[in-house]
Amino acid sequence: MKKNILIIPGDGIGQEVTTWGKQVLEAIAEKYNHEFVFDEAIMGHTAIEATGNPLPDETLEKAKASDAILFGAIGHAKYDNDPSAKVRPEQGLLKIRKELGLYANLRPILLFDELLDASSLKPEVLRGTDILFFRELTGDVYFGEKKRNEDNTFASDLMNYHRYEVERIARKAYEAARTRGKKLCSVDKANVLETSRLWREVVQELAKEYSDVETEHMFIDNAAMQLVKNPKKFDVVLTANLFGDILTDEASQIAGSMGMLASASIGDSTGFFEPIHGSAHDIAGQNKANPLASILSAALLLDIAFGLQEEAKAVTTAVADTLKAGWRTSDIANGETPADKILGTNEMGAKVLE
Amino acid sequence: MKKNILIIPGDGIGQEVTTWGKQVLEAIAEKYNHEFVFDEAIMGHTAIEATGNPLPDETLEKAKASDAILFGAIGHAKYDNDPSAKVRPEQGLLKIRKELGLYANLRPILLFDELLDASSLKPEVLRGTDILFFRELTGDVYFGEKKRNEDNTFASDLMNYHRYEVERIARKAYEAARTRGKKLCSVDKANVLETSRLWREVVQELAKEYSDVETEHMFIDNAAMQLVKNPKKFDVVLTANLFGDILTDEASQIAGSMGMLASASIGDSTGFFEPIHGSAHDIAGQNKANPLASILSAALLLDIAFGLQEEAKAVTTAVADTLKAGWRTSDIANGETPADKILGTNEMGAKVLE
Numbered sequence: 001m002k003k004n005i006l007i008i009p010g011d012g013i014g015q016e017v018t019t020w021g022k023q024v025l026e027a028i029a030e031k032y033n034h035e036f037v038f039d040e041a042i043m044g045h046t047a048i049e050a051t052g053n054p055l056p057d058e059t060l061e062k063a064k065a066s067d068a069i070l071f072g073a074i075g076h077a078k079y080d081n082d083p084s085a086k087v088r089p090e091q092g093l094l095k096i097r098k099e100l101g102l103y104a105n106l107r108p109i110l111l112f113d114e115l116l117d118a119s120s121l122k123p124e125v126l127r128g129t130d131i132l133f134f135r136e137l138t139g140d141v142y143f144g145e146k147k148r149n150e151d152n153t154f155a156s157d158l159m160n161y162h163r164y165e166v167e168r169i170a171r172k173a174y175e176a177a178r179t180r181g182k183k184l185c186s187v188d189k190a191n192v193l194e195t196s197r198l199w200r201e202v203v204q205e206l207a208k209e210y211s212d213v214e215t216e217h218m219f220i221d222n223a224a225m226q227l228v229k230n231p232k233k234f235d236v237v238l239t240a241n242l243f244g245d246i247l248t249d250e251a252s253q254i255a256g257s258m259g260m261l262a263s264a265s266i267g268d269s270t271g272f273f274e275p276i277h278g279s280a281h282d283i284a285g286q287n288k289a290n291p292l293a294s295i296l297s298a299a300l301l302l303d304i305a306f307g308l309q310e311e312a313k314a315v316t317t318a319v320a321d322t323l324k325a326g327w328r329t330s331d332i333a334n335g336e337t338p339a340d341k342i343l344g345t346n347e348m349g350a351k352v353l354e
Numbered sequence: 355m356k357k358n359i360l361i362i363p364g365d366g367i368g369q370e371v372t373t374w375g376k377q378v379l380e381a382i383a384e385k386y387n388h389e390f391v392f393d394e395a396i397m398g399h400t401a402i403e404a405t406g407n408p409l410p411d412e413t414l415e416k417a418k419a420s421d422a423i424l425f426g427a428i429g430h431a432k433y434d435n436d437p438s439a440k441v442r443p444e445q446g447l448l449k450i451r452k453e454l455g456l457y458a459n460l461r462p463i464l465l466f467d468e469l470l471d472a473s474s475l476k477p478e479v480l481r482g483t484d485i486l487f488f489r490e491l492t493g494d495v496y497f498g499e500k501k502r503n504e505d506n507t508f509a510s511d512l513m514n515y516h517r518y519e520v521e522r523i524a525r526k527a528y529e530a531a532r533t534r535g536k537k538l539c540s541v542d543k544a545n546v547l548e549t550s551r552l553w554r555e556v557v558q559e560l561a562k563e564y565s566d567v568e569t570e571h572m573f574i575d576n577a578a579m580q581l582v583k584n585p586k587k588f589d590v591v592l593t594a595n596l597f598g599d600i601l602t603d604e605a606s607q608i609a610g611s612m613g614m615l616a617s618a619s620i621g622d623s624t625g626f627f628e629p630i631h632g633s634a635h636d637i638a639g640q641n642k643a644n645p646l647a648s649i650l651s652a653a654l655l656l657d658i659a660f661g662l663q664e665e666a667k668a669v670t671t672a673v674a675d676t677l678k679a680g681w682r683t684s685d686i687a688n689g690e691t692p693a694d695k696i697l698g699t700n701e702m703g704a705k706v707l708e
């Protein structure tokens with residue numbers, strides 16, 4: 001199989017971890033006789049520094065021309081503390097999601113038995129958890145009109161959804177639920193928001209069509225609570241952009257650490273694969289970041305973008321074996337981890353490659 | 355002290371638990387020689403059934419005339435599953451918050467040592483947690499303009515904040531932080547939302563004025579994660595209406611159960627005190643609900659509305675002693691609780707009264 005893969009390391013630890021996602025893809029190409037042609041592009045703070053634009057045209061063109069994209073992370077504390085900045089790294093990520101029509105963000109909560117103890121949740125609460133989130137990614141209050149009045153006394157963001165936006169992601173979620181536990185939980189705030197009431201109506205309609213899947217509707221406040229209380233009860237979770245952002249980060253504690261979670265953004269064409277963690281500038285460049293989320297993103301890329309299930313499986317098995325052998329990065333280590341088992345980014349990447 | 359207290363039981367388990375909050379107030383009045391004059395009013399589904407209006411004028415008038423309000427819960431599954439219903443129980447609650455100017459919702463996460471094991475979080479993660487949430491309650495996407503186009507293909511809600519709305523609650527939160535751990539964490543999504551950027555600007559300005567308090571800004575996705583990962587790191591948490599709704603429900607798992615958490619809504623005049631749990635129609639009328647959140651709401655009422663610290667303390671001590679003696683309602687029991695220690699709503703209420 002011949003494929004073009006675009007690597008966008010982005011900001012902060014994105015740089016260090018994406019190297020390992022890429023090396024794993026190279027190793028897979030070699031082992032399974034595929035030809036992966038790599039190109040690289042800039043985005044986010046890195047791109048602002050180089051060109052003034054968080055998503056340069058060249059990056060967008062390369063993205064559109066590629067068969068799949070492996071992305072690192074975005075963001076910089078400089079902008080976070082300057083609420084009045086007009087140009088911001090995140091605009092790059094939001095724009096590429098919109099331009100590539102990446103409306104469905106899949107976030108599987110993959111639980112490695114070896115990491116049960118790394119979580120703040122009790123192992124008996126966690127064991128057996130297997131959730132697949134479908135987060136809508138190109139609508140909601142993320143993309144609605146933003147306003148600020150001239151004297152800075154008022155600001156607004158428009159939360160909004162079109163019926164077709166809800167329907168297309170709900171369909172993807174139902175299709176996935178069919179191949180899994182046949183349960184779908186749709187999360188909204190229909191007791192307060194009009195957007196959520198439209199959302200719920202659309203899902204109720206589809207529920208009839210997918211009557212082999214058990215549909216549940218849950219308010220976001222309750223879902224945030226249930227996810228901590230009893231994560232096992234969830235199978236496929238379908239939700240809007242903002243609620244999905246919050247719930248999936250919260251759910252990262254189930255997997256022991258954000259450093260373990262990968263995501264796939266898909267839509268009309270090229271798929272986009274990235275860790276759910278951020279740029280973590282506080283540990284960037286120190287060989288401390290966990291490369292496993294990037295490596296698992298590479299596995300999702302193989303699986304979802306290229307349909308290479310066997311190759312994807314080889315990657316997740318390599319990660320599982322590395323964990324089984326006791327190797328940890330510091331974010332997933334605990335008090336009982338022997339010091340000589342705690343690895344840096346590069347050492348962990350190399351272990352998985354072995 | 356002579357005071358008028360309005361009791362609004364509301365819907366579902368609100369009815370059964372509020373009886374106990376009221377009885378505790380009566381007992382306190384008797385013991386400490388106060389004169390509490392009680393009146394009662396309807397709201398929510400109950401009020402829709404009786405009058406067609408989720409907040410009848412009579413209830414609002416009584417509310418305005420009282421010195422404090424003890425509320426139960428609101429909501430009914432009937433409306434949750436009917437997204438097109440025009441009249442909804444929740445409108446009553448939202449309207450009374452707005453009409454009484456209850457812009458600050460205080461939600462203390464009170465951790466009873468006896469309940470450390472009732473949580474899905476590890477005891478060592480929980481121990482020592484002491485968080486006070488300040489949730490903005492009369493602004494945000496809750497009250498912005500809602501639209502639905504005629505052919506039902508589009509819906510929107512306006513998320514918005516005025517500077518003064520952010521400032522007045524931020525001040526209350528800073529004042530509270532001064533009397534506590536001197537740390538304030540403001541939660542927003544300033545990397546995406548204009549509303550959040552205004553929010554952050556205002557808090558940054560106040561941070562200079564309250565320089566004795568350590569200010570931190572955190573994105574909502576990260577906060578949802580940190581709250582599970584390391585709840586101890588928080589002292590005062592300040593946030594907007596929607597984010598506060600989500601975070602405080604999530605945080606209820608820290609206290610072992612939603613059935614344990616009370617809240618105080620304050621603003622320009624009469625204070626409003628309520629459990630954070632909902633109407634839970636599935637267990638309503640079965641003598642199963644935990645009355646402790648209502649009883650602790652009564653304690654908050656004594657403390658915040660009337661400045662009766664000693665009396666409030668007497669109530670929380672009575673709750674703590676009841677727990678220490680091993681009594682539990684089913685929501686806070688665990689596998690090791692002996693069956694004869696598990697009480698119904700009324701028996702638990704009576705134990706605390708003793």
Ligand SMILES: CC(C)[C@H](C(=O)O)[C@@H](O)C(=O)O
Nearest residue numbers: 074075090093245545546575
């Ligand atoms: C960086 C930020 C804009 C982004 C989001 O909120 O979508 C991130 O938190 C994510 O979840 O991918």
Ligand SMILES: CC(C)[C@H](C(=O)O)[C@@H](O)C(=O)O
Nearest residue numbers: 191192221428429444447599
């Ligand atoms: C019932 C609902 C409207 C309400 C809210 O979202 O504010 C509730 O969840 C709460 O937290 O008091």
